[in-house]
Amino acid sequence: MTDRSAAVAELVSSLPEGVVATAPAALEKYRQDWARDPDAGVPCAAVRAEVADHVQTAVRWAARHGIPVVPRGAGTGLSGGASAVEGGLVLSLERMTAVEIDPDARCAVVEPGAFNAAVKAAAAEHGLWYPPDPSSFEICSIGGNIATNAGGLCCVKYGVTTDYVLGLDVVLADGRLITLGGKRVKDVAGLSLLKLFVGSEGTLGIVTRATLRLVPAQLAPSTLVATFDSVRGAADAVVAMGRVVRASMVELMDRPTVNQVEDFAPMGLDRGRALLLVQSDAPAGAREAEMDVIETSCRDAGAVDVFVTHDPVEGESFVRARRLAFPAAEASGALLLEDVGVAVPQLPDLVARVEEIGRERGVDIVCVAHAGDGNTHPIVMYDAADADSTARARAAFEDILTAAIALGGTITGEHGVGRLKRDALPAMLGPDVMEVTRRIKDALDPAGLLNPGALLPLERAGQR
Structure with a gap:
């Protein structure tokens, strides 16, 4: 028996039956997230934790044996943050799904494996919303x-x-479990460690429970759909309306995205134009005023057609079209999914530059955006079986990151750095911020075992 196999046997014996998976077929499920990173390794085992104690046991075992740990949720990440490390341990939280609603405190106490939709549904039973x-x-x-x-x-x-996280239970790299925050809305005692763990991509600790703030249920929205001959025109409308109103949803789909969605699930969208989807959930009276401003902004920016509905069901059909953008792209072939963002006034320049990059590199790029906050998702399409197509796609991917940084933006607005964008992080943050980041990583995970290779380049992140 090798040292590694003996260590795995020890892990199996220390946890209840069925918690640890070691069979190759079972481990295959835990190698990649939705980013489909071809460089993902093969783990030595996967722990499907059912309680926080299982997480602590697994982390302490990994610390004793110097084995990397990759935390994993539902595997829907798009930046390779949950890609397995060769010979490492995947620590899955998928079985920890409890959701408890406290309607008086207006919060949810949630285990990490619970789906976002499950929290929304549980909150809705009490007239609340996540x-x-x-x-x-x-x-x-x-x-x-x-x-x-x-x-x-x-x-x-x-x-x-992060705006809704009130508390966290976190297992640290040495196996200790700490509790940060709680059901209190206001709490400024000590350093804001709670916020440090949100967005840390499993590199500082593993969340085993979260307390989430809930708000009163959203009012049924009104919806505006406008079409434009150019994606820049749609982005110009977003900038204009943002000076006056605070819409509850502002989503952009360029013409190639509209066509992909129509191919995937025909809905009668205008294939010849970019689409802007805007909603207002303001109270009656104020809502009509907001919708007037939004419509005027779209028409002034060159909208070809503008459609407004106050029927929530009809409006939701357009929202569904937007949500299908990624599945439609995935059905079209191999892809590299970006997540770059800029300040809203720079949005027109960013979407125009993305189109230019596609032409320069000779690749198809479709682009959807949470346009109201400047967060875009350019999706680079390529033929994975063609080495030249793959190389051009990767070059376009890097060009888009560079373009976002040049516009004062970010390489990721919500998907995380993961492994796919980690090498671009120093160019965005600069040496001083990188040094502070590495110090924090080394302080909390001195052996560099928590999700190595995610977020930070391997050098000096405990992997010297």
Whole structure:
């Protein structure tokens, strides 16, 4: 028996039957997330934790044997943040799905494997709402949302995950479990460690429970759909309306995206134009005024057609079209999914530059955006069987990151750095911020065992 196999046998014996998976067929499920990173390794085992104690046991075992740990939620990540490390341990939280609603405190106490949709549904039973709204809300987990500080379609008005995290239980790299925050709305005692773990992509600790803030149920929205001959025109409209109103949803689909969605699930969308989807959930009276401003902004920016509906069901059909953008792209072939963002006034320049990059590199790029907050998702399409096509796609991917940085933007607005964008992080943050980041990583994970290779380049992140 090798040292590694003996260590795995020890792990199996230390946890209940069925918690640890070691069979190759079972491990294959845990190698990649939705980013489909071809460089993902083969783990030595996967722990499907059922309680926090299982997480602590697994982390302490990994620390004793110097084995890397990759935390994993639902596997819907798009930046390779949950790609397995060769010979490492995958620590899955998929079985930890409890959701408890405290309507008086207006919060939810949630285990990390619970789906975003499950939290929304449980809150709705009490007339409450959990706003963070990723397009994949039906299949993504709260733990993953916290790891990447996920946003979504409603964040233009209601904010992102960190705005709703009141408390966390976190297992540290040495196996200790710490509790940060709680059901208190206001708490400024000590350093804001709670926020440090949100968005840390499993590199500082593993979340085993979260306390999430809930708000009163959203009012049924009114919806505007406008079409434009150019994606820049749609982006110009977004900038104009943002000076005056705070819409509850502002989503952009360029013409290639509209065509992909129509191919995937025909809905009668105008294939010849870019589409802008805007909603207002303001109270009656104020809502009509907001919709007037939004419509005027679209027409002034060159909208060809503008359609307004106050029927929530009809409006939701257009929202569904937007949510289908990624599945439609995935059905079209291999892809590299970007997540770059800029300040809203720079949005027209960013979407125009993305189109230029596609032409320069000779690749097809479709682009959707949470346009109201400047967060775009350019999707680079390529033929994975063609080495030249793959090389051009990767070059376009890097060009888009560079373009976002040049515009004062970010390489990721909500998906996380993961492994796919980690090498671009130093160019965005600069040496001083990178040094501070590495110091924090080394302080909390001195052996560099928690999700190595995610977020930070391997050098000096405990992997010297």
